[in-house]
Every structure is written in structure tokens, then in C-alpha cells.
Amino acid sequence: MNINEFKLERYFAIHEFSAKYLLSPSDCESLTMQELIEKADQESLDLWNNLKLGYTESKGHPLLREEIAKLYNHTSAEDVITIVPEEGIFITMHALLEQGDHVIIIDPAYQSLVEIPRAIGCSITNWRVEERSQKWHLDLEYLEKNINTDTKMIVLNFPHNPTGYLPTIEEFHRIIEIARQHDLYLFSDEMYWLLDHQEGTGLPAAADAYKKGISLFGLSKTFSLPGLRLGWLATREDELLKKISVLKDYTTICGSAPSEILAIMALRQKEDILKANKDRIRENLAAARSFFTKRDNLFTWLEPRGGSTAFVRLNPKYDVEELCENIVQEKSIMIVPGGIFDYAGNYFRIGLGRNDFKTILHELEEYFDQLA
Ligand SMILES: Cc1ncc(COP(=O)(O)O)c(C=O)c1O
Structure with missing residues (x-):
């Protein structure tokens, strides 16, 4: 079978268990x-x-x-x-x-x-x-x-x-x-x-x-x-x-x-698990909307209508691959750039389903405010 490497899975394999924070996971906070x-x-x-x-x-x-x-x-x-x-x-x-x-x-x-x-x-x-x-x-x-x-x-x-x-x-x-x-x-x-x-x-x-x-x-x-x-x-x-x-x-x-x-x-x-996840996603979504629209010189916020991810566009003045690489090196925060999905246009994915989402945004504030 002549198949290409699964870019997203390989990217996670590098960073998922070594970076301190993950901004881009697609799953919701795991249950114990x-x-x-x-x-x-x-x-x-x-x-x-x-x-x-x-x-x-x-x-x-x-x-x-x-x-x-x-x-x-x-x-x-x-x-x-x-x-x-x-x-x-x-x-x-x-x-x-x-x-x-x-x-x-x-x-x-x-x-x-x-x-x-x-x-x-x-x-x-x-x-x-x-x-x-x-x-x-x-x-x-x-x-x-x-x-x-x-x-x-x-x-x-x-x-x-x-x-x-x-x-x-x-x-x-x-x-x-x-x-x-x-x-x-x-x-x-x-x-x-x-x-x-x-x-x-x-x-x-x-x-x-x-x-x-x-x-x-x-x-x-x-x-x-x-x-x-x-x-x-x-x-x-x-x-x-x-x-x-x-x-x-x-x-x-x-x-x-x-x-x-x-x-x-x-x-x-089902009812309990779904409610907890939907409540968390809505809360994180509000935080994300506010974070990215506040920095509209850097980002274009594109409201998701469902699921646990969003795709944010970075100002073309900056290269998204380079930004994600710098952030994981300097802040130990993993962000998935859009190129991993073979999708051109300077986007990156964020995951809205995890408990530490707002903490990660907070960790990124200074970095982005210096960049702008
Ligand atoms: C759209 C989509 N389909 C299928 C899968 C595969 O699910 P699993 O990793 O549980 O096998 C994923 C995982 O991220 C996904 O996002």
C-alpha cells in the first residue's frame, strides 16, 4: 500500500506528551x-x-x-x-x-x-x-x-x-x-x-x-x-x-x-457527559472569541458552529508554521498549523474541549502582545 505519512498524527507524536500545554487537541477533557x-x-x-x-x-x-x-x-x-x-x-x-x-x-x-x-x-x-x-x-x-x-x-x-x-x-x-x-x-x-x-x-x-x-x-x-x-x-x-x-x-x-x-x-x-462537555466548550468558546477578536490586528476570528475545534486565521504578515514552532520552543505550548491539514491560508487549529484552555490563553497573552 502506497500511503503518505499521517501529518497530524506525526505532529502529535512529537509534541503531545512532551509539550507542557496543548492548545489544539480535538477531544474533550478525558474522564477518569x-x-x-x-x-x-x-x-x-x-x-x-x-x-x-x-x-x-x-x-x-x-x-x-x-x-x-x-x-x-x-x-x-x-x-x-x-x-x-x-x-x-x-x-x-x-x-x-x-x-x-x-x-x-x-x-x-x-x-x-x-x-x-x-x-x-x-x-x-x-x-x-x-x-x-x-x-x-x-x-x-x-x-x-x-x-x-x-x-x-x-x-x-x-x-x-x-x-x-x-x-x-x-x-x-x-x-x-x-x-x-x-x-x-x-x-x-x-x-x-x-x-x-x-x-x-x-x-x-x-x-x-x-x-x-x-x-x-x-x-x-x-x-x-x-x-x-x-x-x-x-x-x-x-x-x-x-x-x-x-x-x-x-x-x-x-x-x-x-x-x-x-x-x-x-x-x-450520556446526558451528564454531554452537558459537561457542552458547558466547557461554550465557556472556552467565549474566552477564545474575546481573546482573538481583541487582537484583530493579528487574528481573524471565524466562529465555529459545532464540535470542539476552531480554525483561526493569522495575519499574513506572520508565517503560521514559524509561529507555532517558536511557541512550542519558547512556551512549550503546542499549536497545530493549518499546513498539517494541507490547507493553505495561514490558519491554526484550537481545541475548545479541555479544562486548561483559558490557562493556555493567559500564558499566550504576553507573547502575542509583544508580537503585535
Ligand atoms: C474527523 C475525525 N475522524 C476520525 C478521527 C479518529 O478518531 P480516533 O482517534 O478516536 O480513532 C478523528 C480524530 O481526531 C477525527 O478528528
């Missing part, structure tokens, strides 16, 4: 075992205490798949297979795509969404989330115009990492309509699902909204549990699910037994 267990219901505690550390069912623990299915309206436990989120991208792309297929992919993208189709030999159209009048924008006409007879799939990621772009519900349905008219698969990376910033702006899952929709979700971001390495694919396309199962036998075979039980516990605490 104690926090999760403390609020667990009796049935999951019994499952935990009596857990045998054997192999698990390949599609995922039946009780876990039942809990997962409760998140969806038209998608049942039978339509779900558990995977590691990143594995879900790898497997689905391999299950559906062949050399010569054309795929339209949101851009910038979490790299595997574009890199795996490229490595398979697909032709790719980058569908750019772009800045228009200081707002993130995605052009639906561009999508329609670029569909051709080889187009097999559209790849979405809403709420979008890194911009925090979220279409309106009407726009989302329009995308589905376009996919339906052309009989295309819709791979919808929903890793930041349910993290909408304003009530009533959240989107339905693609698996619920469209028969050829495939939803990827998991516990890494919205549920504060990236260390469980637990996610799932949901789709009502039975044949596709079978193909995915076949491929999973060559990757992980089945999930981790302790993670499955901890995942059941977490899903049953």
Missing part, C-alpha cells in the same frame, strides 16, 4: 476511571466486576450495540458494528472503493478520509470549506457540478474538524438529496456529533437520513473517552455491513472486552 465508575448503573458495574477478559463478539457486545442504537431513530442494533474510529475509516473505504472511482471529500479533512481513497487509487475532488465574509462556507452547487459518472461516494465531516463548520439542517438534507439523485454512498464522519453549540442546530445521523448513508461515531470526542479506542459504524446497507465484517477479521477481529463494558457505562451517562 473513577468518574465513570462512580456514576455507573448497577447492571454495568456487575458486568465490569464479573468480566472475563476473553475475545468478544466481532460486531460488538449485544448490550453495547443496543445502547448505541438508542442514539439513532431508524438504525437498529443490527445495523451497527463496533470498530476503532480510525479503523472504521480504513475498513469502509476499502469495502466500498476501487481504483478509478471518483470521490468528493470535504476539505480540509482528517487525513485518512482523503489519504485512504487516494492510496486505493481513486480520483479525488476536494470540496473546500472556505472563508466567505468572515464565515465558514461550503458550496453545494460545487458539489453538484463535480459529480460525474465515476463518482461513487461523498465524504462529509460535520461538525467539521478543524473549522467547526456545521451546515444548516436544510443544507444537510440538500446534500442527501444530491447523493440520492446520483445514487452515491455518503460516508459521514460524525466523530463530533451532538456537540452543537446552539440548541436545535444539531444534524440527524446520515445513517438515519439516507439508506446509503454510513455514520461513523464513537466515544473519543463527544464522550471524553479516546483511550477506550471505541467507535462504531452504523448503516442500513446490509451487504456493506457484511463486507465491513469480513475486513474487520483482518484488522482487529473484535473489540477490547474492558472498553466495551466501560462504553456501556458511558452511553448510559
Whole structure:
């Protein structure tokens, strides 16, 4: 397989465990075992205490798949297979795509969404989330115009990492309509699902909204549990699910037994976990908005509408790669520059889900004020 290095993952590998502070993580503050267990219901505690550390069912623990299915309206436990989120991208792309297929992919993208189709030999159209009048924008006409007879799939990621772009519900349905008219698969990376910033702006899952929709979700971001390495694919396309199962036998075979039980516990605490994360994101968002708009000679603030990240534009007088390098060297604060997403334009990502976000902004005040 001829595949390029995953730039974001390599960047994190250098700095994540050596820098004192991280300004750009995309996950929300991780839960501790104690926090999760403390609020667990009796049935999951019994499952935990009596857990045998054997192999698990390949599609995922039946009780876990039942809990997962409760998140969806038209998608049942039978339509779900558990995977590691990143594995879900790898497997689905391999299950559906062949050399010569054309795929339209949101851009910038979490790299595997574009890199795996490229490595398979697909032709790719980058569908750019772009800045228009200081707002993130995605052009639906561009999508329609670029569909051709080889187009097999559209790849979405809403709420979008890194911009925090979220279409309106009407726009989302329009995308589905376009996919339906052309009989295309819709791979919808929903890793930041349910993290909408304003009530009533959240989107339905693609698996619920469209028969050829495939939803990827998991516990890494919205549920504060990236260390469980637990996610799932949901789709009502039975044949596709079978193909995915076949491929999973060559990757992980089945999930981790302790993670499955901890995942059941977490899903049953959904309301509490979601509230804590949304409250923290809103608080950090207000701090970020104030910090960056106050320094509008250096930055352009682009309001995110969902998820746990934002993409800030740096004045072109300064080079963003150089700035991030200097800051990690001088202040031990890691910031991810936009080039890591192969996205030109002097942007950097900030992560809004962590407890120390405001402390890091405070640490940066003097640095930026001297720069200006
Ligand atoms: C959009 C998107 N999809 C998939 C993933 C992969 O999730 P995980 O790291 O839990 O495998 C990430 C992680 O950052 C992501 O941002």
C-alpha cells in the first residue's frame, strides 16, 4: 500500500506528551476511571466486576450495540458494528472503493478520509470549506457540478474538524438529496456529533437520513473517552455491513472486552457527559472569541458552529508554521498549523474541549502582545 505519512498524527507524536500545554487537541477533557465508575448503573458495574477478559463478539457486545442504537431513530442494533474510529475509516473505504472511482471529500479533512481513497487509487475532488465574509462556507452547487459518472461516494465531516463548520439542517438534507439523485454512498464522519453549540442546530445521523448513508461515531470526542479506542459504524446497507465484517477479521477481529463494558457505562451517562462537555466548550468558546477578536490586528476570528475545534486565521504578515514552532520552543505550548491539514491560508487549529484552555490563553497573552 502506497500511503503518505499521517501529518497530524506525526505532529502529535512529537509534541503531545512532551509539550507542557496543548492548545489544539480535538477531544474533550478525558474522564477518569473513577468518574465513570462512580456514576455507573448497577447492571454495568456487575458486568465490569464479573468480566472475563476473553475475545468478544466481532460486531460488538449485544448490550453495547443496543445502547448505541438508542442514539439513532431508524438504525437498529443490527445495523451497527463496533470498530476503532480510525479503523472504521480504513475498513469502509476499502469495502466500498476501487481504483478509478471518483470521490468528493470535504476539505480540509482528517487525513485518512482523503489519504485512504487516494492510496486505493481513486480520483479525488476536494470540496473546500472556505472563508466567505468572515464565515465558514461550503458550496453545494460545487458539489453538484463535480459529480460525474465515476463518482461513487461523498465524504462529509460535520461538525467539521478543524473549522467547526456545521451546515444548516436544510443544507444537510440538500446534500442527501444530491447523493440520492446520483445514487452515491455518503460516508459521514460524525466523530463530533451532538456537540452543537446552539440548541436545535444539531444534524440527524446520515445513517438515519439516507439508506446509503454510513455514520461513523464513537466515544473519543463527544464522550471524553479516546483511550477506550471505541467507535462504531452504523448503516442500513446490509451487504456493506457484511463486507465491513469480513475486513474487520483482518484488522482487529473484535473489540477490547474492558472498553466495551466501560462504553456501556458511558452511553448510559450520556446526558451528564454531554452537558459537561457542552458547558466547557461554550465557556472556552467565549474566552477564545474575546481573546482573538481583541487582537484583530493579528487574528481573524471565524466562529465555529459545532464540535470542539476552531480554525483561526493569522495575519499574513506572520508565517503560521514559524509561529507555532517558536511557541512550542519558547512556551512549550503546542499549536497545530493549518499546513498539517494541507490547507493553505495561514490558519491554526484550537481545541475548545479541555479544562486548561483559558490557562493556555493567559500564558499566550504576553507573547502575542509583544508580537503585535
Ligand atoms: C474527523 C475525525 N475522524 C476520525 C478521527 C479518529 O478518531 P480516533 O482517534 O478516536 O480513532 C478523528 C480524530 O481526531 C477525527 O478528528
